[in-house]
Amino acid sequence: MAVVDEPTRRDIEAFVYLEARLADESRYDEWEALVTDDMHYWVPFGPGDYEPGTRVSYINDNRARLGTRIRQLATGVHHAQDPPSSMRRVVSNIEILSAEGDEFEVGSNFVLYEHAVQATGHLRLWAGRATHRLRRTADGLRMAAKKVELVNSTSPLPNLPFII
């Protein structure tokens, strides 16, 4: 666990909450503006303790593929998010796991309620742990990596076309 000064801690927490809210509200352009050019977005199968690409993951996006994902969402004809799911997540247990130079590794837990309005109308529950790697830049904090370990990732999952 890293010790950082209070203003830094407040900045980090504010960033994690902002990122969650933009994802909840499917504000893709604003969400994408939070990421660095070397962003890695990863939703592993099981614990994220393996090298991505050596086994199949739900999501293993480098910056280019993440761009494709967001462009697809923004086409307006991505049926899996047309209309976008109504979502709210609760983020808690925020811990700054490490601080080295301009980079911070931040752990948090989340519970996400999704109203899958595209077909079934089901209320879907997603829960897991997010690990952010945040970097201080001239424009403020930016996200260089986000790993999302779902508690039930080893069981079949319903559609996950939104940003989790």
Added chain:
Amino acid sequence: MALTVQNSTASNDYRYLVQDDRIHGSLYTDPTVFADEMQRIFTDGWVFVGHESEVPEVGDWVSRRLGTEPVLMVRNRDGAISVVANRCAHRGTTLCPQNDGNNRNFRCAYHGWTYDLDGTLLGVPGPKGFHKDTADLGLDRPGQVDDYRGFVFANRSGTAGSLSDHLGAGGTDLIDRTSNMSPTGRVRLSAGWIGQRIDSNWKMWPESDHDGYHLNFTHASMARAVPDTYYDEIVMTGEEASESATRAYDGGHLELDFRRSYTAELAWLGTTREKVADYCDALEGSYGPEKAKTIMWDGPPHALVFPNLFLAEMNIARIEPVSPGVTVHRHTPLLVEGTDESVNRRLVLQSEAAMGPASFFLTDDAVIAERMHRAFEGAAAGEDGWVDLSRGLEREHIEDGQRWSDITDETTNRGFWHHYREVMAGAAGGRHNGT
């Protein structure tokens, strides 16, 4: 008229419900149809279970389903593969609740009954209390288990005839073409399986996975987000221009045949020879330049082996019925052997883009299937609620035991349903059976 009679699964008239150019929507939603399918297709017929490369070491096992019955595919002490019920023969407890593992034997957590890897009962605690011969109380096993090029199939009833008859020339060729993508001729399914839970009937998956007509619409977002995918030739060209074909083989096996559409070698891999030189050299070393060239141009098939094996180009997928309204679509990347691992890394990345609940393609297919299922749940009870499958019926061709047509024609869908009709109406018959 009532199309089904409640509480009587023998009375569904499959020759009426499946017609040459249309099928009735109740086939997706009626629980008595689902019960018939679990018997006639998934118990009396051959079902894909897994690939031998998934259980390389003695004691390795993976959890699977034959229809809705949980089973284990296990590597035995003698190197053979067995398929056994994942259910204690005593009181029915699930033996292995995990997805996979390695065991010396299987011990039930409830009363300690212990089974060898092939399902033989090794011992029970307190044997004097049993007057039966416990040697007769092994794990249930399917009547037949067989493999073709490492693809393991099982037939619970044991009455389905041979696996080679089930595959026929079409299914055999499809598995050959898949296996030959590996320079050693042996593919490896070791990158893990991802499951996608979809609230639709299972039969919408053989249909959707082999529908060449939907790409322009269901996957329009992908065409716009990535204008240079290898589906372009099919997606962007008109009805008359595409060189691809739909094929329906004897036995209900289906193919979307993209081979003639590819305009470059390795187009199906989205790359060029320089990027995967080691793989291409290995193919040439194994198969010779002529056959290797064909493999590099044609790529892997996009095909169904009836009823549940989807040869999804460089993925293998299993279609797992759960209930009339729930299906799990599972996939794993098709890895190759005899070359460096860089091509396998590429295959894992390609798999993550195409397949699964967070992919660029199957997410849209899933929502379309869920919309279909919702629509039929409310409508499929009477003379309404038919599904039209007539597209291309008048322009398809029959040649060498297969029916083929334009890539956008419903030849594949009809091929699935017409085979389904034979299997479902078969011995049990319907009201019109034999007329």
